[in-house]
Amino acid sequence: MIYLDHAATSFPKPSAVPAEMLRCMRLYCGNPGRGSHALALAAAERIFACREEVASFFGSEHPERVVFTVNATAALNTVIKGLLKAGDHVLISDMEHNAVYRPIHRLAQEGRITYDVFSTMVTEEGRNPIRITARLSRLVRSNTRMLICAHASNICSAVLPLEELGAFCHKRGILFVVDAAQSAGHLPIHLKHMQIDALCAPGHKGLLGPQGSGFFLLGEGILPDTLIEGGSGYRSLEGEMPQEMPERYEAGTLSTPAIVGLLEGIREVKKRGVERIGAHERALNLRLQSRLECIPEVTVYAPMHHGSVLLFNVAGHSSEEVGQALNKMGFCVRAGFHCAALAHRTLGTPQSGAVRVSPGYNNTEVQMDAFADAVERICKH
Amino acid sequence: MRNATQKKEECRFMIGALTQAMQAQRVLLNGAIKSEVVGADLRQGSAGCGYGVTYPCGEEIQARNLLRKAGIRVRR
Incomplete structure (x- = not known):
């Protein structure tokens, strides 16, 4: 997992x-x-x-x-x-x-x-x-x-x-x-x-x-x-x-x-070191973002690149479906609205919510690549 | 002015709430004055539970000065 x-x-x-x-x-x-x-x-x-x-x-x-x-x-x-x-x-x-x-x-x-x-x-x-x-x-x-x-x-x-x-x-x-x-x-x-x-x-x-x-x-x-x-x-x-x-x-x-x-x-x-932790997480986030943005079915909501949280949707699937599919493939992410009505309204995702990926201090580049591969597989099915 | 109960060579200041007493202990320890946090001496007329700190009786002036500089009030 x-x-x-x-x-x-x-x-x-x-x-x-x-x-x-x-x-x-x-x-x-x-x-x-x-x-x-x-x-x-x-x-x-x-x-x-x-x-x-x-x-x-x-x-x-x-x-x-x-x-x-x-x-x-x-x-x-x-x-x-x-x-x-x-x-x-x-x-x-x-x-x-x-x-x-x-x-x-x-x-x-x-x-x-x-x-x-x-x-x-x-x-x-x-x-x-x-x-x-x-x-x-x-x-x-x-x-x-x-x-x-x-x-x-x-x-x-x-x-x-x-x-x-x-x-x-x-x-x-x-x-x-x-x-x-x-x-x-x-x-x-x-x-x-x-x-x-x-x-x-x-x-x-x-x-x-x-x-x-x-x-x-x-x-x-x-x-x-x-x-x-x-x-x-x-x-x-x-x-x-x-x-x-x-x-x-x-x-x-x-x-x-x-x-x-x-x-x-x-x-x-x-x-x-808080700066090192943050930099590590942001680098993982950017790596994943660059992979996901190459998948035509995926929309990434990434207004800025300062934080370490990434939000996306897959065309033709609800966020909950994508979250469940990722769970079956061994990834823990959160789908839906994330208790943030105002923020989803601001990003234009209030109807369907979205899938949130939030890497932490202990995640790796290999894991982010594996996650991007999993999203690609979901898009092909 | 001394709000202390002499017990052998150990005296105590009544400080107030626990966190204040912890701060007072830190100040005294940093000033090389041996100190422990203790329960307040509850006498008739007190407002209830509270905490104080111990110090060697012979170092009262130094202890009091350190606490005053740190902005920690010693209560009666």
Whole structure:
């Protein structure tokens, strides 16, 4: 079986990830922040080490601003709903995943906010950051409070210019929220240089951690309201959640095994080098793209060549049929709509969806060639 | 000003939440001051659970200075 669905989750994980998770569950998995016995503190020590690793990896000097969640969707919901107030206006990109689109849409349906979708121009000639921000500026209103964008698309190779968008937002006093689900561990991200107010990411994709790990990282002065309340292991006799970060946002028991797995995953990414990983994946993507574009029945949706996700369809077959045929031939890819209604609309694939190929750190050129051969065989039948 | 419970040669600062206490411990260890994270001394009138850090009683001034420079507040 050849795994080419790293945009859904990276697989297999580096051996240090499951090894540390198992070690944790066998040797030191007390409840962090609940009591001060040796095993509770041992778990807490590893969790703090992971906060430090996440913060430094993304250019922050504040590990206490790393808040662990179960996934990127939970992180985005907390940031979005915790920061927006009634009457706010929000800008989201036309490449957003439903993790952004749905909470924003719901808030708008309830009449609490309004929002506009801005064009990332991924299908247009002459696309550049200046043109994107020039268009964007026409959508800004006096009550525009937040701009949210995916750094890298989850369905194609589009990557958004975070530095320019961050500068755009801060010049206008707009909160800049980034969904790094498809870029964390694939592309360099620096909270300060990119002027990001809130960075949300899963642990189980490019950071090579386990499912059930995710986080958001807040810039200085950013203090969302809480989305859930409960035990925090601190100031237990009070009715309110504590103000201190990250305990304010981490009600309930954290998943220590998932977080220590994430710690090992990030260390593996650092060892390999995020630039090298990204370059390797993009090279595989381009190699496959050049092969698929030579097949007359295949349409490749590849507006840019910055990311490592490739989207295509085969004439005469639904995306699901192609996905199933590839599965029978030993390839794991994802067909359909990829929880990305806006992005598929932008690329012009909303009716049938498409097949997504997302190579990862451990795939090879030989595997990409074998995949292209398999698509050719499907086209001949 | 010392919020410490002397126990042999070990004193402790009450810090607050666990993550803050972990940060305080890092600061002290980086400053070559032996330190451990401990549960807070819960007295009547406290707001509930919390955490602190230990330090050698003879190094209180250095410990307090290191924490202040790091922006970590020592609570009573």
